[in-house]
Amino acid sequence: MSTNSTKPRDDATGRSAPDSRDPFTRLGWQGIVAQVPESWNLAVVSGDRASGYFRADAPERPRFEVKWWKPTQSVSLNQVLERYVRELQKKSKRSQPRIEAQVGVRLVSRRKMRKPEMLGFTWMGEQTAWGLIWRCDECDRVVMAQVLGASDENIKSLAERVISSMEDHSSDGWDPWGAYGFLYEIPDDFALDTFRLVTGKLEFRFTRGRLKEEFISVCRWGMADVLLKEVALEAWLASSFPERYKDLRMDFTTAPVKGHSGAALLGQPRSVRKRIQERAQSVVRRRSPARFIANAWHCAESNKIFSAECNVRPDDDYLLHDVTESIICHEE
Template sequence: MEERWRVLGWQGIRARIPSDWEIGAISGDHKSGYLRLDDHVMPRLELKWASHRGKPDLNNLLDEYFKGLRKEYGKKGAQIRIKRGISLVKDTSGFQNKDLIFFSWKSAKVRAFGMIWFCADCRRTLIAQMNGFSGENIRSRAIDIFTSIEDHPTGPSNLWTAYGLEVEVPRRYRLEKHKMMSAYLLLSFADGSRRIAIERYGLADTLLRSISLEEWFRRTYARDIKGYGFQIYPISADGIHEEISLEGYKLRFIDRIPLSILGVLDLIVRRRRMSARIWRCRESNRIFVVRSVAKVDTSKIVQDIASSIRCHEG
């Protein structure tokens, strides 16, 4: 049976990975962080990145990395054998503007292939490590994954993926908060005072059993929309999807001032805007909510982000 693959996206990093690998651990931010992907058996891929002002010494960074590995496995009473500077990928022409070192290590039960690089374009180092059992042939899979990795996007957006969700968010926005549960997923982003929230709810048929999508939204987000004047518009209902949108402004005391004066005040003190797209996908039995709050137009960015989400297969 042919193995299925998908694209991973996190903190500006992209890679092609087996479709059954999913996030097992996350820490850090865009400047420095760690991401681990697991299958149903073991941790499979580990990514560790860090930003640098100057050009780092990759061998020194590897010394520290191997020191941590030896300490970790030493606590388990295991020894590891490390090889540095191996010839894992023969043609390295695809690793443009990157200083690169491949490595491997082995213990009695686990083996791994890895690489470290420094990208002159984004000024980040990346350590990628592919894990397997001692007798498992993981070399070709490690090559496929390592040669697919990109550590910064070439376009205007970053791809973010988690538990079946794939979404494109403008690069200037940084991940501020995330929650990942079986029936709820949140990715929250910030760019100064501008905010974007992307949410996915499971069990839509249960949530909407006795209420409409609009009523559910009003109840669920009552605290978030409090203090805003807004309108909710139906967008579509095609049998698979039901979608509504919200456009609103923060209410202020000057809203009671005559319009002639209000127009001048609006130029001086811009009011906060809110836009949202909310839709139910019957195919996946999920509800998706994309919201943005800012003192500039928010409708286009919400539409663009919502359009990048594929809510069901096919």
């Protein structure tokens, strides 16, 4: 890997990255968690927990990339980086500065990362990057993370702060998720199934089991003052939830949630046939079928409406409470 001619910039030169002075927040995706400037938001995601990628962008440029995979055989981190740099050099245009890289640089200590097998790297071309690649024996994943900047930016300190904060698996069976300022936790045996980002609304749905009968959904609606301008929260929920769950009859109980005005919801199948089928299956399988329960509330401090929704068996009803409590609806 070439290290001659132009060397990557270190902390001694270059202008500071402007977002390094921003407040930091959690970015969590597929068990990968980092503390990043709050102006960075997910721009690209792909894959799943076993193998995937995400990129977070600042308003002016891409800032943070993470790639992970489960290797099927022994892997050399040095060889992975060599291939990566060759790919970068192939993709760079002739009019752009040649990409020069260094492997084995010190970015984060092994003590801080708690990873015996890891390798720091940096490269510079039209832009610059500082990163780290490591293998985790606990989650059996190789993770490669890098912070990006303009070629005249000094980003090493920012990269060290972001990457040293990273975790690649949960320690208590709950994955911290965080995207677009929406922070919550989900049991790690539920897998991300779908997510929707539309104007004024975020929705993430996680499923468990081959048939995906059991699920957890978390939602956030913005501009609550507009949504509730001419209608009370209970009436708004009574109209919005049946639209999303047309096969369920919703029962609402007004109750405070997390110190805010809110409601508890219980969904029952509208179809009599479906209810009879569920009763019959519970007798045959000797276990109760999954049922829909939810909490929803209006957070005036953040001007948003939140919901935590579970379709789980009664023995797992506690998940609704725990997911609800994990949602950060406003900063204290």
